[in-house]
Amino acid sequence: MDLSYIINILGEDEFGELNPVSPPIYQTSNFYFKSVDQFRKAISNEKENWIYSRGNNPTINLLCKKLAALEGAEDALVFASGMAAISGTILANIKTGDHIVSVRNPYSWTDTLMNRKILPGFGIEVSMIDGTNIQNIMAACRPNTKVIYLESPNSWTFEMQDLEAVGKFAREKGIITIIDNSYSTPLFQKPLSYGIDLVVHTASKYLGGHSDTVAGVCCGSSELIDKIFQNEFLTLGGIMSPMNAWLVLRGLRTLPLRMERVSRSTGQIVTFLSSHPKVKRIYYPYHPSHPQFELAKKQMSQGSGLFTVQVESEDIAAIEQFCNSLKYWRMAVSWGGFESLIIPSCTFVRPGLYTTLPANLIRFSVGLEDPKSLIGDLEKSFELL
Ligand SMILES: Cc1ncc(COP(=O)(O)O)c(C=O)c1O
Incomplete structure (x- = not known):
């Protein structure tokens, strides 16, 4: 079928x-x-x-x-x-x-x-x-x-x-x-x-x-x-x-259409972020920097739209400013919808809870917007970080 x-x-x-x-x-x-x-x-x-x-x-x-x-x-x-x-x-x-x-x-x-x-x-x-x-x-x-x-x-x-x-x-x-x-x-x-x-x-x-x-x-x-x-x-x-x-x-x-678009846009956004000086590490299974990239290619046909970025800065106030100033990326839980979202780990990592995650992570879910707008939005907000 x-x-x-x-x-x-x-x-x-x-x-x-x-x-x-x-x-x-x-x-x-x-x-x-x-x-x-x-x-x-x-x-x-x-x-x-x-x-x-x-x-x-x-x-x-x-x-x-x-x-x-x-x-x-x-x-x-x-x-x-x-x-x-x-x-x-x-x-x-x-x-x-x-x-x-x-x-x-x-x-x-x-x-x-x-x-x-x-x-x-x-x-x-x-x-x-x-x-x-x-x-x-x-x-x-x-x-x-x-x-x-x-x-x-x-x-x-x-x-x-x-x-x-x-x-x-x-x-x-x-x-x-x-x-x-x-x-x-x-x-x-x-x-x-x-x-x-x-x-x-x-x-x-x-x-x-x-x-x-x-x-x-x-x-x-x-x-x-x-x-x-x-x-x-x-x-x-x-x-x-x-x-x-x-x-x-x-x-x-529209699942195949949406997934194609999300996967393509995410590739572009991850490429942009991976060479950005304010980014320390990207967690994306379909990126060569991922330690299991070979396994990803073996068992997944593409990467989807969810990834995490560890920023260089550990200054929570600056991370908050970066997140607050984004216009296209809204802040919310969940992912996989038409809209691009972020969730900074500093909203929930605190002593005794989720301590295995560093507080300078930001998780991104890429939606259906024009990837140029999404990248432009990130570029502008990075100036604050
Ligand atoms: C990977 C994963 N599995 C399961 C769930 C739970 O799904 P639901 O919110 O529909 O109960 C979520 C929700 O965020 C999720 O991210």
């Missing part, structure tokens, strides 16, 4: 005789039956029938089909947020007494789930390791390790894991692998093709692409997805609304 077919055609002819070009938003909680027999048959398979929208809904189902096809997966589930997808997927694959091996510095709330809040309370142990070396992953696994959790690359320091090597090792050991693939989108990296079992995304970023929706997705084999659906998905109930599914579907129509 090619990309255009998935995005424009797949599943679109299932909405009755009116042939809408844009899919209807099935804003309904439930679906009625005209006979007890129909009702009985439907209820025997909640995943395949329209019964109740916590389980299945036509607008949501269309989105699942497209996302599964984009990842090259048999099936997908969508959730109320990326975190609902991540927590539901992890919880579905562990129980009390189990052990998880996770890469260090994953998305902050994933870290909270594993190390501070939910999992420790249920007697699940997590070893956080440097996943840039497969030996660390292998050495951390124990007889009770049930999940290896990856985020490649992660979203501040852009560390990567060798997906093929991890996939092969985990399959031999019978350990489930889960990856947060939000950075690359299914367009730039296809983890299932390297033997990873389950792929999660925050669809609030590039997949939705317009900063108007919070959403998440998990893709994998029918067997693994069905296991999540029958248990954590239906019982925890963190589902996506039909309206939000429609917004993500609309976002997907």
Whole structure:
């Protein structure tokens, strides 16, 4: 199935005789039956029938089909947020007494789930390791390790894991692998093709692409997805609304265009920054200065629009001035939307919290603006730093 077919055609002819070009938003909680027999048959398979929208809904189902096809997966589930997808997927694959091996510095709330809040309370142990070396992953696994959790690359320091090597090792050991693939989108990296079992995304970023929706997705084999659906998905109930599914579907129509533009603009901006005297270091997986550049080229087809800059100055007041004076780059959390954003680490790094990150980092998310305007804006503000 090619990309255009998935995005424009797949599943679109299932909405009755009116042939809408844009899919209807099935804003309904439930679906009625005209006979007890129909009702009985439907209820025997909640995943395949329209019964109740916590389980299945036509607008949501269309989105699942497209996302599964984009990842090259048999099936997908969508959730109320990326975190609902991540927590539901992890919880579905562990129980009390189990052990998880996770890469260090994953998305902050994933870290909270594993190390501070939910999992420790249920007697699940997590070893956080440097996943840039497969030996660390292998050495951390124990007889009770049930999940290896990856985020490649992660979203501040852009560390990567060798997906093929991890996939092969985990399959031999019978350990489930889960990856947060939000950075690359299914367009730039296809983890299932390297033997990873389950792929999660925050669809609030590039997949939705317009900063108007919070959403998440998990893709994998029918067997693994069905296991999540029958248990954590239906019982925890963190589902996506039909309206939000429609917004993500609309976002997907332009995903290839947006990703091309973002990747190209980011290349230009990173080139500009990498030779700037006020820049100490750039963390961008698709730049030759990245220690894992060769791995990035092996398993990702392109770099996306997120990168971090360490500025030369350690003067927080000057860094604040630089950030405050930018006109095109707005200051906000999140990333992957149409708008360019920055987040300086000095907004949240403080004694006792995130002390592994220096306070002179600025994370950039490149949007769809003219890269010349974005570079010009940076040039002007650098004069203040
Ligand atoms: C890499 C990554 N994964 C997961 C999430 C969580 O997604 P959501 O905000 O949709 O819950 C985020 C959010 O910023 C993220 O950056």
